[in-house]
Amino acid sequence: AVAIFALLHDVLVTLGIYAISNREINTATIAAILTILGYSLNDTIVVFNRIRENTPAAGKLGYSQVVNDSVNKTLTRSINTSVTTLFPVVLLLTLGSSALKDFAFALAIGIISGTYSSMFFASPILAAWNNKFPRYKK
Numbered sequence: 001a002v003a004i005f006a007l008l009h010d011v012l013v014t015l016g017i018y019a020i021s022n023r024e025i026n027t028a029t030i031a032a033i034l035t036i037l038g039y040s041l042n043d044t045i046v047v048f049n050r051i052r053e054n055t056p057a058a059g060k061l062g063y064s065q066v067v068n069d070s071v072n073k074t075l076t077r078s079i080n081t082s083v084t085t086l087f088p089v090v091l092l093l094t095l096g097s098s099a100l101k102d103f104a105f106a107l108a109i110g111i112i113s114g115t116y117s118s119m120f121f122a123s124p125i126l127a128a129w130n131n132k133f134p135r136y137k138k
Helices: 004-018 029-053 063-095 099-121 122-132
Strands: none
Touching: 004 029, 004 099, 004 122, 029 063, 029 099, 029 122, 063 099, 063 122, 099 122
16 A cells, blocks of 8 residues: 555656656656656665565564665665666657657656655655554554
8 A cells, every 4th residue: 555655656757857857758658657657666665675674573672674675785775776866867858769768768757756756755654654564462
């Protein structure tokens, strides 16, 4: 459920920036939004998988600390992946045709938003959710 909120966040941020910049939504934009959904979901899964791996080994650490440690461990990987993906997207944005520029503009916004949301939006919500509704009562 938390990952769905992060995906919704990414799409709404992209559409919001499109509305602010007064750009037209066309088929390239829709394709970029679908690509953003896949990219963001993958990034969120990587972070959540690390949280799942670290939870049993946490010992006396609280769940929020496990989430924080997991985000810290995946931070470099997520930023490196996003930056290496952003390079060709920025090139498409500057050198591409008008259809490619629409696609690249939406994709650039989505990559930045997806990277942000998977680490700094979805993970804290997951920690707060688990603190409010713990999975296992003691």
